Every structure is written in structure tokens, then in C-alpha cells.
Amino acid sequence: MSKGDHPKGQRYLPSVCVARSPSRWINIESLNPDQSSLSSRLEPDALKGIQTHRVYFRTARQSIRKEKTLEMVVVAPNWGIFKMKTEKTFFTQKNRSQPECPRLAVTLGDPAGIGPEVILKALADPKVTNNCEITVIGSPSLLQTTYTQLRQTLENQEALVDPEHLSIVDIELDKLIEHQITAGVGTAASGAASFAYLEKAIAGTLAGEFDGIVTAPIAKSLWKAAGHDYPGQTEVLAKYAGVERFGMLFVARSPHTDWLLRTLLVTTHIPLCQVPDTLTPELMSKKLDLLVECLRVDFGVETPRIAISGLNPHSGEQGQLGREEQDWLIPWLEQERLSRPKLRLDGPVPPDTLWVKAGQAWYGSSIQDPTSQIPNLPDAYLALYHDQGLIPVKLMAFDRAINTTIGLPFVRTSPDHGTAFDIAGQGIANATSMKAAIQLATELVNQRLRTV
Numbered sequence: 001m002s003k004g005d006h007p008k009g010q011r012y013l014p015s016v017c018v019a020r021s022p023s024r025w026i027n028i029e030s031l032n033p034d035q036s037s038l039s040s041r042l043e044p045d046a047l048k049g050i051q052t053h054r055v056y057f058r059t060a061r062q063s064i065r066k067e068k069t070l071e072m073v074v075v076a077p078n079w080g081i082f083k084m085k086t087e088k089t090f091f092t093q094k095n096r097s098q099p100e101c102p103r104l105a106v107t108l109g110d111p112a113g114i115g116p117e118v119i120l121k122a123l124a125d126p127k128v129t130n131n132c133e134i135t136v137i138g139s140p141s142l143l144q145t146t147y148t149q150l151r152q153t154l155e156n157q158e159a160l161v162d163p164e165h166l167s168i169v170d171i172e173l174d175k176l177i178e179h180q181i182t183a184g185v186g187t188a189a190s191g192a193a194s195f196a197y198l199e200k201a202i203a204g205t206l207a208g209e210f211d212g213i214v215t216a217p218i219a220k221s222l223w224k225a226a227g228h229d230y231p232g233q234t235e236v237l238a239k240y241a242g243v244e245r246f247g248m249l250f251v252a253r254s255p256h257t258d259w260l261l262r263t264l265l266v267t268t269h270i271p272l273c274q275v276p277d278t279l280t281p282e283l284m285s286k287k288l289d290l291l292v293e294c295l296r297v298d299f300g301v302e303t304p305r306i307a308i309s310g311l312n313p314h315s316g317e318q319g320q321l322g323r324e325e326q327d328w329l330i331p332w333l334e335q336e337r338l339s340r341p342k343l344r345l346d347g348p349v350p351p352d353t354l355w356v357k358a359g360q361a362w363y364g365s366s367i368q369d370p371t372s373q374i375p376n377l378p379d380a381y382l383a384l385y386h387d388q389g390l391i392p393v394k395l396m397a398f399d400r401a402i403n404t405t406i407g408l409p410f411v412r413t414s415p416d417h418g419t420a421f422d423i424a425g426q427g428i429a430n431a432t433s434m435k436a437a438i439q440l441a442t443e444l445v446n447q448r449l450r451t452v
């Protein structure tokens with residue numbers, strides 16, 4: 001590499017080179033500045049899922065050739081972070097001393113629900129918008145209508161951002177169906193619109209325009225009415241991103257004690273009667289893997305303590321009240337303890353008592369001293385099915401919990417609440433959870449850039 005190759009005529013000093021497959025970041029190696037080809041040094045394992053054997057590093061400008069799914073990021077002490085998303089079109093440079101500003105796509109969700117309202121409220125708060133670059137994926141005219149209507153009902157005019165001040169990607173489909181959208185009345189048209197917003201956000205993110213997606217709520221039944229048969233946004237994100245290993249994690253910070261509640265659901269949107277047969281040791285291990293990786297990469301918890309729920313009342317009471325614990329859950333857990341000696345795995349904890357400590361940690365263990373420490377608090381909870389995990393989460397933190405999809409090659413967060421058609425258009429929707437979702441997405445993008 002000659003000196004003149006660099007745009008500023010200086011030697012380019014990369015320190016770390018990372019490749020991203022559709023499902024995960026792979027740290028290939030520390031890079032010697034004089035090395036012109038990486039191909040011979042890629043570990044066979046690192047090539048799994050990546051359709052390339054020709055990865056070149058030459059100069060900062062003409063840095064990396066890649067094929068479809070591979071993204072290279074070079075972190076150079078002198079030059080900040082360089083990303084090469086496609087050979088021809090995308091090249092960003094930021095100075096390390098000015099940290100990268102996460103670029104987030106915020107989807108409108110079902111336009112007949114409270115999505116537009118909580119977005120306008122959240123984006124009026126500088127604490128939410130100061131540290132990230134937001135692009136709303138939706139419809140400018142629909143947001144303008146929501147804004148005009150809500151201004152008539154809200155006393156505090158400052159509480160809404162004027163859509164004129166937002167960067168909004170308009171969705172063509174919206175123009176055809178927009179006139180059918182009425183606040184509070186979910187229809188196949190609003191379902192179609194919310195699906196189109198999500199698709200657009202995913203496409204933009206995979207093309208390198210955004211670092212993460214924050215989704216407002218959609219109604220799954222209206223997606224189905226519009227011809228999109230998915231159990232939720234999570235599954236669409238995973239499918240379009242090409243990942244099979246993903247999970248639904250709920251995160252909430254206590255306003256009383258600052259404690260962070262993290263709950264991963266092993267099964268999600270399936271009928272309750274299918275839960276026992278869907279749960280298997282393989283599925284448990286897959287979700288545990290994801291949780292451990294997420295705690296390390298996203299939250300900096302290296303050796304977590306994880307509490308794992310039982311399935312039956314009193315975790316089956318030695319088989320008297322259900323056999324899953326005896327038959328495979330306890331043996332699986334014993335095996336995991338042997339193979340992951342650094343982790344602390346509690347359980348299977350009877351589901352009714354699993355959340356007692358969480359409640360104390362959330363509200364404060366004693367009235368005199370709400371911040372006093374509770375011993376042996378888990379870093380995360382593994383709940384076996386949707387309502388087992390979400391009843392306690394919503395009981396404690398409905399106004400502020402965040403749903404985040406882990407295992408994706410980009411950040412995705414969402415408020416924990418749904419479309420709330422019953423209150424849409426009234427100006428009374430609480431935007432705290434949407435604010436928290438945007439703030440967490442910003443933190444997670446920053447955290448991933450730091451760990452690159």
C-alpha cells in the first residue's frame with residue numbers, strides 16, 4: 001500500500017476487521033496495515049454463510065470488495081470508522097473523536113393505531129432525538145393529519161413534533177389507501193400499510209441506510225386480512241434478514257431502582273396448547289445461546305446469572321403436577337451447567353415464584369431503602385412462553401418496557417404495547433415506551449460500534 005493511496009496522503013492504520021454475515025458479527029482478525037489480501041487468513045468457520053472468498057483490503061477509498069451479504073467494517077485509530085456496504089455506492093467516514101450517530105428507521109406501525117401519536121410525542125423530546133438520526137418510514141400526509149387533529153385535543157402544544165421538521169420516507173402504497181385510514185379503526189388497508197412500512201425499513205437497513213429499526217405496533221390479524229400471514233414483526237424481520245436464530249427479548253429499566261429487567265421468551269406467538277410440544281432441549285439451548293451472546297455483546301455482561309422458569313405449577317412437584325421438568329428440563333439444565341461452567345443457571349424455578357425477586361428489584365426491596373441490594377439477582381430471565389414472561393413484564397413496566405429482537409444483523413426495538421385502537425386519535429397515548437425503544441436502539445447501535 002503506497003502512501004499516495006490514501007485520500008489524505010497518510011498511511012491508513014486499521015486495527016480490527018470485522019465481517020458481518022446475515023446472522024452475526026464475526027471478528028476475523030486484527031489487520032496488519034501492509035496486508036493486501038485477507039482471503040487466505042479467513043478461518044473456515046468465519047466463511048460459513050458468507051458467499052465470498054475474495055475479500056481484499058487495499059486503501060481507505062478502494063478498501064474492500066464484497067459479495068451480497070458481506071459487510072466489512074474497518075476501525076482505524078487515526079481515521080475513525082469506515083464502512084463499506086457495497087463496492088460502488090456506499091462509503092461513510094466518521095472521525096472517532098465524533099462518535100457515530102446511529103441512524104434509525106422508525107416505522108409508523110398500524111396507522112389507525114397509536115403509532116403515529118407516540119412517534120410524534122417521542123420525537124418532540126430532545127433527550128430521545130439528540131443522539132441519533134431518525135428517519136420515519138410512513139406517510140407525511142398521515143402524520144400531518146394526526147398532528148393537526150391532536151393539536152386540537154392536547155393542551156401542551158410542545159408535546160408534539162411538527163412532521164414538517166421530520167425526515168420521512170413516503171411509501172407509495174400509502175397514497176392508494178391513505179383515504180381509507182381512520183384513527184381507531186383498524187382495517188386490511190391499515191394492515192397493508194403497516195406491512196409496507198416494515199418492508200421498506202428492512203430493505204433500507206439491509207442496504208446500509210440505517211443502523212437499526214424501531215417499529216411502532218401493528219395488528220397481526222390485520223396483516224392476515226391484508227394477505228400477510230406472519231405471527232408478528234419479529235418473524236418478518238428474521239425472514240428478510242435471512243436468520244433462523246433469533247429471539248424476543250424484553251428490556252425495562254426500573255424508574256424506582258434503576259434495575260434492568262431482561263426477559264427472553266423461548267416460545268412466542270403460538271397457541272398455548274402447542275407450547276409443551278414446541279419446547280425441546282434443542283430450542284432451549286438455542287435461546288440460551290442467543291441470550292448469553294446478547295448479554296455479552298449488547299449489555300457487556302460476560303458471565304451472567306440466568307433464571308430459567310419451569311413449565312408446570314411448582315415446576316411439576318416431582319412429576320406429580322406435570323412431567324416436563326423431570327423428563328427433560330432438569331436433565332437439560334444439568335447438562336448446560338456442565339458445558340457452560342462460567343454461567344450461573346438457576347432453575348427450573350417454579351413460575352409463580354420466579355418473579356418475586358424481580359418485583360423486589362423493580363420496586364425496591366424495602367420501603368425504607370428502595371435501592372438496597374437483593375442477593376443473587378439474575379441478569380436475565382428465560383420464560384418458556386409468551387404470557388409467562390410478559391404478564392410480569394407488563395405488570396411492572398407496561399409504560400416503559402422495550403421489545404427487542406436479538407440475533408438480527410441490525411438493531412431492532414419496539415415499544416411493548418400494541419396498537420391500542422381503543423384510544424387512538426384521542427391524544428392520551430403514553431409515549432414513554434416508544435421513547436425508551438428509540439433510546440435503547442441508540443444505545444445498542446453505539447454498543448455494537450464500540451465492540452466492533
Ligand SMILES: NC(=O)C1=CN([C@@H]2O[C@H](COP(=O)(O)OP(=O)(O)OC[C@H]3O[C@@H](n4cnc5c(N)ncnc54)[C@H](O)[C@@H]3O)[C@@H](O)[C@H]2O)C=CC1
Nearest residue numbers: 216217218219220414416417418419420422423428429430
Ligand atoms: N409490537 C407490536 O407490534 C405489538 C402489537 N400488538 C398488537 O396490538 C393489538 C392490540 O393488542 P392489545 O392486546 O389490545 O394490547 P394493547 O397494548 O394495544 O392495549 C392494551 C390496553 O392498554 C392500553 N394502551 C396500550 N398502549 C398504551 C399507551 N401507549 N398509552 C396508554 N394506553 C395504552 C390500550 O388502550 C388498551 O386498553 C393486537 O393486534 C396485538 O397483536 C400487541 C403488542 C405488541
Ligand SMILES: NCC(=O)COP(=O)(O)O
Nearest residue numbers: 231232233234235403414
Ligand atoms: N407480545 C409481543 C408482540 O406482540 C410483539 O410482536 P412483534 O411484532 O414484535 O413480533
